[in-house]
Amino acid sequence: MPAGTLFIVATPIGNLGDLTPRALEVLRSVAAICAEDTRRSGQLLAHFGISTPLVALHEHNEDALAQRVVDRLLAGESLALVSDAGTPLVSDPGFRLVRAARAAGVRVSPLPGACAAIAALSVAGLPSDRFAFEGFLPAKASARREQLQRLAGETRTLVFYESSHRIAESLADMRAAFGDDRPAVLARELTKLFETVLDGTLADLQAKVDADENQRKGEFVVMVQGAGDDREARLSEGRRVYTLLNQHLPPSTAAKLAAEITGAPRKELYGAR
Template sequence: MSTGTLYIVPTPIGNLNDITLRALEVLRMVDIIAAEDTRHSAVLLNHFGIESKLWAVHEHNERQKIEAILAQLSAGKNIALISDAGTPLISDPGYPLVNACRAAGASVIALPGACAAITALSAAGLPTDRFVFCGFLPPKQQAREKALDALAGESGTLIFYEAPRRILETLTAVVKVFGPDRPVVIAREITKQFETYLSGSAQSVLEQVSTDANQQRGEIVLLIGGVVRDGDLIPTEALQLLKRLSEELPPKKAAKIVAEHYGLSANTLYQHLI
């Protein structure tokens, strides 16, 4: 007897046109769509005229739904797993279900598609050769600072999701733990009407956000440049700009400008100058 397949289907993070043709094909073909919030997903499905049956599968009932989903797959039914936006399982429900399906030998196929973390990283201007996705930081101050402290020595770019009501507290913690010169990028409302990117030192981004209430609204991706250790390679272009600016500006000012532009450590650049 043939069994069904669980499809992991990314959905748009803002602009509905970002859904893929393959995602639409799968969502129309499956027998059941397991959605994080059926009311939210119904808007997307109605927009594209998709009438597949909806099941609510979210963080509060996911483990209770696993047996029912496995039974449907065993009966040959195809099921699509979607979240409210972006790629399922990436700071969204789905891990227990996918893990259970793999353990049971069920077929699991993931589709490529929208993901806020990767979209923000590709446009942030921070190093992309190594990065660490960290999801949401703890909401309480002490736990938040402890989590950041554990990442203070990481050389890769750090990527977080953050709630708008906590972004000021988080940026304050970043300045406290990583120092005011660590390069930071705030990507807000990606693919939506008010998409913005703020970049600079941790201190300068904190000041920009604290003085502009609009930057404290919407969906936020926070990116933090990794630690730059003495002896790490400084891009040739950065060295050239540093040399030109140092001829006209004090070393600290020149280092700060280049650091903000290239996502480097101002202190490392300053030490290089002197």
């Protein structure tokens, strides 16, 4: 018996009208749907009158379940994979299953649709010919700041996901790593009733979020323009190196060494935070 197909199906990130006709057809026709959260996906399916069985597949059981799913595919069943919202595998579980299916010679077919990162980039007005998707930053403050410091000299537009619990703290850490004047865009609750897209500098965005409690609710995509000219890139890298050295050396010594290593102006590094 020929193997079935594993369909990777994008689902709406908010507006249910964004589910494509082809996605509806596949979700109705497959033998089962692997879902990150069966309760949430069950609500989506119920809205469209779809009664296809659901199989819970998430980060905690994916390793154990992947082979069982592949066995069903090899037996001739076609299955679908969905995440809670948007395109599966984009900051969501699923890559282990896809890797196992491809290794077994199973056809894996994408059904394109909503993706918060791409939707946000399309309305941001930031350079999008080259961008780096970073997903969710670490929850721990020290790890988050370290990661942002490593990205300070990145010239591509940076795209992050963030939750309402950490949006204010993350914006503050981005200001410290990238500088107050770095252009950025904050997209919130895309395709939903209270969708907002704010732009300005990182300092502007933090001020707007701090001033309006509603801007601290929902799901966020934060986009930060990359380091611009060589001077800005050197300064960003210099700040990163200075921050690391300053943990072990006096500020003046750390600034002198960071300037020598990166070519950044020493005076602009001294006392950097």
